[in-house]
Amino acid sequence: MIKAIPKPMEEIIDNVKDFNKLLIAGCDGCVTVCEAGGLKEAKVLASALRLYFTQGGRQAQVDETSLTRQCEKEYLAQLSDRIDQYDAVVSLACGCGIQYLAEMYDKKIVFPGVDTCFLGVNEERGLYSERCQACGRCILAETGGICPIARCSKRMLNGPCGGSEGGKCEVSKETPCGWELIYERLKTLGQLHRFETPTVPKDWTTSRDGGPRKIVREDLRI
Amino acid sequence: MRLQYPTNVRIIEVPCTGKVDIIHLLLAFEQGADGVIVVGCMEGDCHYMAGNLYAKNRVQRVKEILDRVGLGGERVGMYNLSSGMGGKFAEVVREMTDKIMELGPSPIRIAKGTAVRAAGEVAA
Numbered sequence: 414m415i416k417a418i419p420k421p422m423e424e425i426i427d428n429v430k431d432f433n434k435l436l437i438a439g440c441d442g443c444v445t446v447c448e449a450g451g452l453k454e455a456k457v458l459a460s461a462l463r464l465y466f467t468q469g470g471r472q473a474q475v476d477e478t479s480l481t482r483q484c485e486k487e488y489l490a491q492l493s494d495r496i497d498q499y500d501a502v503v504s505l506a507c508g509c510g511i512q513y514l515a516e517m518y519d520k521k522i523v524f525p526g527v528d529t530c531f532l533g534v535n536e537e538r539g540l541y542s543e544r545c546q547a548c549g550r551c552i553l554a555e556t557g558g559i560c561p562i563a564r565c566s567k568r569m570l571n572g573p574c575g576g577s578e579g580g581k582c583e584v585s586k587e588t589p590c591g592w593e594l595i596y597e598r599l600k601t602l603g604q605l606h607r608f609e610t611p612t613v614p615k616d617w618t619t620s621r622d623g624g625p626r627k628i629v630r631e632d633l634r635i
Numbered sequence: 636m637r638l639q640y641p642t643n644v645r646i647i648e649v650p651c652t653g654k655v656d657i658i659h660l661l662l663a664f665e666q667g668a669d670g671v672i673v674v675g676c677m678e679g680d681c682h683y684m685a686g687n688l689y690a691k692n693r694v695q696r697v698k699e700i701l702d703r704v705g706l707g708g709e710r711v712g713m714y715n716l717s718s719g720m721g722g723k724f725a726e727v728v729r730e731m732t733d734k735i736m737e738l739g740p741s742p743i744r745i746a747k748g749t750a751v752r753a754a755g756e757v758a759a
């Protein structure tokens with residue numbers, strides 16, 4: 414899922430300090446799972462902002478809500494009858510949700526309340542790590558189920574590089590070498606022969622190199 | 636055991652400090668509390684395993700928030716006591732009340748006009 418972290422309070426305050434009626438909009442999707450932007454976090458941010466305004470002698474209205482998913486129009490539409498009463502919205506959804514909200518309510522000022530980080534997994538509560546870079550043409554079948562694009566610091570398709578030492582990446586001793594992981598996994602699977610043929614150059618047009626991407630599924634459309 | 640502790644303190648009982656969330660502490664301040672302490676079991680002795688460790692993190696987070704929004708993080712605190720430490724409880728409450736007296740009323744109450752910033756005029 415998409416992983417995000419709450420933005421520093423100072424940054425949010427700096428963005429909203431001149432407004433009087435604010436809506437904090439959480440998202441019940443990915444950002445709820447990583448505890449960065451669900452209803453719970455929306456309530457905390459709204460309360461913190463109310464404290465900020467009140468202690469400064471300001472009478473500001475700060476309300477909170479959370480939508481099932483901000484990346485879908487149907488759910489964003491649930492704000493249509495109340496969004497007009499607010500001067501600005503702080504969205505706690507991922508970058509997709511924030512933009513879609515701003516797109517749908519194009520006259521409303523919308524601020525991001527989280528920093529969207531990556532596509533990753535929950536290793537433990539509060540510990541999330543990257544697994545996929547959405548390259549648009551998955552090669553996990555060739556790499557023992559471990560993604561070299563997301564997990565090799567240099568995104569090498571034929572690794573490891575000379576900086577791999579003791580299973581760690583030279584970029585950071587905290588980071589396991591993606592290619593060491595691939596090697597070990599292929600060994601376990603008895604597929605080390607995959608190392609004998611170099612990976613052919615990858616078509617990166619399906620990744621960001623081809624510009625903003627779009628999926629058109631004719632089979633789903635009417 | 637009859638122990639005296641300041642009368643301007645409201646005690647809210649919860650089954651475990653793990654039940655106390657960030658929002659509960661913030662709402663107390665919104666409603667005009669001058670200070671809040673969370674008193675849980677000794678670390679390692681929580682009946683629900685780690686409730687007091689979660690509470691410790693949340694209190695820390697509330698401290699940061701209060702610092703950022705201008706109330707001051709020193710208005711919230713966490714203490715770990717066992718049920719046999721009634722004397723220590725009274726002492727902790729006195730310590731916190733003294734600290735709050737020193738800090739004066741919360742800026743929220745001053746802004747709302749339910750308190751004035753002057754020594755000795757702290758409304759209970």
Ligand code: SF4
Nearest residue numbers: 440442443484507510
């Ligand atoms: S808006 Fe973002 S965080 Fe919310 S469900 Fe959609 S992808 Fe996940």
Ligand code: SF4
Nearest residue numbers: 545546548551552560
């Ligand atoms: S190969 Fe591409 S799609 Fe597959 S996991 Fe890696 S980045 Fe994601």
Ligand code: FES
Nearest residue numbers: 651676681682686
């Ligand atoms: S039972 Fe959890 S803190 Fe006491």
